[in-house]
Structure formats: C-alpha cells, structure tokens
Amino acid sequence: MPVVLDPDASAVYKAFQEANRPPYESMTPPEAREMYLAARFVSNPEPPELEATAELAIPAPHGSIPARIYTPKRLRKTDGLAPCLVFFHGGGWVIGNLDSHDVVCRKLAHEGELIVISVDYRLAPEHRFPAAFDDALAATRWVADNAKRLGIDADRLFVGGDSAGGNLAAATALAARDGGPKLAGQVLIYPATDLAMNTPSHSEPETSILLTHSVTRWFIANYLGDADVSDWRVSPARAELAGLPPAYVLVAGADPLRDEGNAYAQRLREAGIAVTHRYFPGQFHGFFTMGKLLNQANIAASEISAWLRTPG
Template sequence: MLNPQITAAAWLRAQPPADLSDPYEILAFMRQAMEDSNEAECGPALPLPVVADVDAGGVPARLYASRVDAPVFIYVHGGGWCYGSIETVDRACRRIADRSGCAVLSVGYRLAPEHVFPAALEDVETVVSYVRKVGAELGVDPSRLAIGGDSAGGQLATVVARRQRDAATPLDLQVLIYPAIDPMTASESYDEVGSYGLDRASMKVAWETYAPDPTTRFTPDVAPLAADLAGLPPTLIITAQYDALRDEGADYADALLAAGVPVVHTRYMGVNHGFARKLAVIDDARVATDQVASYLRAALTF
C-alpha cells in the first residue's frame, strides 16, 4: 500500500500549466518547482561546522563536514540529468555528513539538454580528481573516498566508479539510491507501479535528452549493465516499492553480486521514486538517509 505521507510531497503534485507548450518552458517550470518544494519537503537546514561552496576544478560543489581529516563521500544529485541541483539534496547531504562522520561533497554538474552526454559524467570525474589532488587542503582525507547518488545521479556515480576501477584508481564504496540503469526502460516495474511521480514515458524522455545519440545508450558509459562489473567497490543499493526504476535497481544489485561485488540491497516499501530527499514529510526518508550514513560510517571511518 502506498504510504499516505507520499501525497504530502508537493513535487509529486507539480504539473506545468496547460498553456505551457514549449518543452524548454516546461523544463524550466519543473526545475523551479523542484527548487520551490525544497523547504516544505526537506525541512530546515541542519547546521554543521563546515558548509562551504567550492570550485572543484571548474565544477560547482558544496562541502559538508563535521570534523577534519574525514573520509569523503562524493554525492551526485538526481533529476533525470535535466533538473535538480546542489540545493535539492542539501538537507540530505547535511544529514549524511552529520551522522556518518564523513565529509560530503555535493556535485553541481551540468544539466541536459543544454549540456548532453558526456558533460555530466566529465563533471563528476573532474570532482573526483579534484578531491584526490587537493583533499588535504580542504581538510578531508582523500585516501578514503566513496561515491553515490540518487536516480540519474546514481547512474553517474556507478559509471564513474567503474571508470575509476578501469583507471586503476578504485573508489572504496558506492551508494546508489533508486539508480537509473536501463536506457531501454524494459523493466516490468514500469508497467506494474503506474505513475507515482515517474513513468516510462518520462524516463524515455530523460534518457533521450541526456544521451540524444542512440548509439551511446548501448555503451557502458551510459548503460551500466553493459560493462564488466567485476572489481567494482562494495555497494549499497536502495530501491522503492512504487518506483518505475525498482526492478532495474534490483537487477543491477543481482548483476553486481554475480560479478563478486559485495552488495546490500534494501527495498523500502510503500514509497515512491524520489522519497529519500523528502526528510520533512516522509519518515522513511530519514531512515534511508541514516542507513546511508551508517553504511559509510561502518566502511570508511575508524
């Protein structure tokens, strides 16, 4: 049964006015609606000793930390590669930093359609390189480095983790919250769960907007399941019962396990896509965020 708290989320109800017919106007409306819902859905900002906007090699980022020499968790926001921002995951990043003992560096990557593949991927990789080079100057420990993200951010995070493995600079951990994995949108969950804020049509548009060249959608840098997954870092995957991406997240967990990667996969029941950032209105958002923090603390802090 759908958690009744889901209906309190303004972002789920946000619909562009009927008089908006231009796709760019609709996109602008949806971007602003997500930003405008932030305070009501995500709650007040938790104060931390360090909250600082940084230029991470030319990519905007925000650092959250509660102590010096902390491990680093690079976080990549969701939003179909087209919307979302550092601000829309600010509260979740603060909570993770506070409870994990890790520093969190949130990435403000370039969005499509203004910047298509591989722009966002390049931005996240730039931030990883930045942390490795100047982490000590930031007061963090770049030798303990994890990556994660939600939805489109989960896709970017796991692609970067695989590319870091291929470059012989592996990351220590990855956290994928209802990740977008399959550009073909073939999972049965698209048909089963209906539209609780996300459906097949909107995901097809998102994939096509991010990767307009269809030949790229079969490559490992866009489709994570097209890659050899052996040697990827230990992984936490969170999926949601009423989410069109539910089954592809579960399939990715199974594929990682089959490749010998340690995986924890947790499915949150009664909730939909996007629930995890809505700390002020959904109880399970706080539970899921604290699960991420506990996973990071157990693996990276000592």
C-alpha cells in the same frame, strides 16, 4: 506482486495529485528546474547544524564545475584526515542542483560523520551526454588529487547519488576501477542503471508515480540525444562489474527504476562485490529527499550514514 504505497507515501502522492502541478515534460527545462527547486521547501526536513559549508570551483576543460563542501561538527579522522562522499544530485540529468539536495547532503555529512562534496554537474539538454558523466568523473578525480589539502583521507573516498545521480555514481565507480582513483564504496539511491527502459517496472501503472513513465522518457531523451544506450557510461548495467568497490543500493517499490536497481544489486553480488541491498516496497521514486513528509526518508538517510561509517 502488486505495489501498495505506505500510508504516508499515499497521502503525499494524493497531495501532489490535488496540487495539479503540470508535468515536467510539458515545460521547458528551465521552467521544470524552477518548479522542482521550489518544491523542496514543502518536503525537505530541517537541516542539521554543521561546522561549515563552502562553495568550490573544480577545474575542468570547459571552465569549472561548481561544488559545495559540507563539514560536520564531528568527523571520523585518521591521522587528521576524514572520509569523504562525493555526491551527485538526482533530477533526470535535466533538473536539480546544489540547493535541491542541500539538506540531504547536510544530513549525510552530519550522521555519517564525514565530509560531503556535492557536485553541480552540467545539465541536459544544453549539455547532453557525456557532459554530466565527464563532470562527475573529473570532480571525483580532483577531490582525490587534492584530498590532503581538503582534509580528506583519499583511502576513504566514496561516490554516491540518487536517481540520475546514482547513475553517475555507478558509472564513475566503473571508470575509477579502470583508471583511478581507488574508491572505498558507492551509494546508489534508486539508480538508473540501464536506460533501455525494457524492464516490467517501466510499464506498470503502479510505478508511474511522480516519476511517471512519460517524464522518464523525457529525461532520457533530453540527456541521451543520439548517444548509444548500450554505452556503459549511460547504462552501467551493460558493463562487467567485477572489481568494483562495496555498494549500498536502495530501491523503491513504486518506481520505474525498481527492476533495474534490484537487478544491479544482484549482479554486483554475483560479481563478488559486497552489497547492502535495501528495498523500500511502499515508497515511490524521489522519497529520499522528502524527510519532512516521509519518515522512511530519514530512516534511509540514517542507514546510509551508518553504512558509510562501516562500509562493506
């Protein structure tokens, strides 16, 4: 079935083409990070007002992992404790940081009525796999271990992220299933689940939009290095999925990751996991952070927030 962009997504894509930005893979990683970060001013919606935000330093063997905690004005507290989403930003494990996904985290905290902790994991190629995975899991376990002090209900702890962050969330959920902490759910926003790139959507011209096939290969090469693509920490789809927490899986139609996202949702369901599988056929990869330009992004954020309020 051919991919047809929604009119607003088509207009945004046309604007990106006319801007004639150099492809990320033609730059150094620091240059790519700077351009990606600057683009947020054009596409991010206005952030909601929160009760508080604060910077965190999560202890880790290599020093500390920077993070940011978002506390909304309204929290769904039980016995004085609130649910929490540990969030991992997208960016191909190479670009992105706390600021690139600041507005998204504010929206999820506000509409989901829960605490959000965004994790600034180490980036490739300076820190290749498994650095990002190690940081994601370490941060999740630290939040669980310090939940009460942070005002968090450890029984209502979620992980989530978009793209590469969705990959980290899925892998963290697998690790937590086998070694703790117990998670209440996982939010996988157009996640990378199998880095072999062997599905049809990794070669269709219609899916090579913004996240092109070429830049996808660049991201994966920078992240993996010599790592084995079949390692479940790299490709969560290679793992057995039984026993995982409920999942919200969002997939975009014009996305190289479309097929692996759809397949992961199906495999979760076949493994007996409660799955909410949301498909946006007319959107491209990356649309979720573009709420100023794409109303479908705001709809997605509201739907995820509602799911976080009533998972499963």
